[in-house]
Amino acid sequence: MSIALLWSLVVLLMLxxxxxxxxxxxxxxALIFAGAWLGAWIDGYERVGVYTVVVLGVMAVLAWALDYLAGLMGARRVGASPQALVGAAIGTVAGLLAxxxxxxxxxxxxxxxGEYLARxxxxxxxxxxxxxxxxxLLGMxxxxxxxFAMVGLFVVAWLV
Structure with missing residues (x-):
């Protein structure tokens, strides 16, 4: 596979x-991380080193966790019942399908x-x-x- 095709794949994954x-x-x-990892690998981790790839991986995991926990944290902050938290989780899964x-x-x-059923x-x-x-909304x-910080970190690491 040609280098130009691999770099096109990096850009496509990030976009x-x-x-x-x-x-x-x-x-x-996860797709941004995959693109960054591929870009680092293409260059033999010369410009974008292993440390940067690990930081990008941590950022990807943090974003994934925020995606799933943000709504639950908002509900918990106002003292939601356990049924409301379960309802928010079920609503999140149903929302992914919708x-x-x-x-x-x-x-x-x-x-x-869930809160209405509880109280x-x-x-x-x-x-x-x-x-x-x-x-x-805040989680999103x-x-x-x-x-954007992940893409920026990759670009800066590549250029510096």
Whole structure:
């Protein structure tokens, strides 16, 4: 396989990875990491060393964890019931199957439904649902920031 084709694959992986930070079907930061690792390997880890690849791997894991925990942390912050946390988790999984809009709204719906089933208080259920939604939104913003930081770190390591 030619070097130009391999570098094209690096760029493609990183671009698809950036898109994957907001699209639910694609593992965004994992694809960025794969592209960075391939780029480091192509050059024999001369410009982008093993230490940088490890840092990028840690960043990818951190972004993945934020993606799954952000909504739950938002719900927990307002004192959500265990049923609300389970509802948020179920809503997150259901949202992944429903596309981008589902990812944004299903955890909110799941948390609100779980809280309502636990306490039969509509106002409290809405508070928990909104806190879950805000947590997810903040988690997505953090994930996008980490993804751009990963690409930036790779580019800087390559250029310096």
């Amino acid at each position: 698809v990875g950036l898109a994957g930070t907001v699209l639910p079907v694609l593992p965004g930061t 596309g981008f809009v589902g990812v944004l709204f299903m955890p909110f719906v799941g948390a609100a439904a 039969r208080d509509e106002q409290r259920a809405m508070q928990v649902g909104l806190a879950t939604g805000l947590g997810l 913003v953090a994930k996008v920031a980490i993804a």
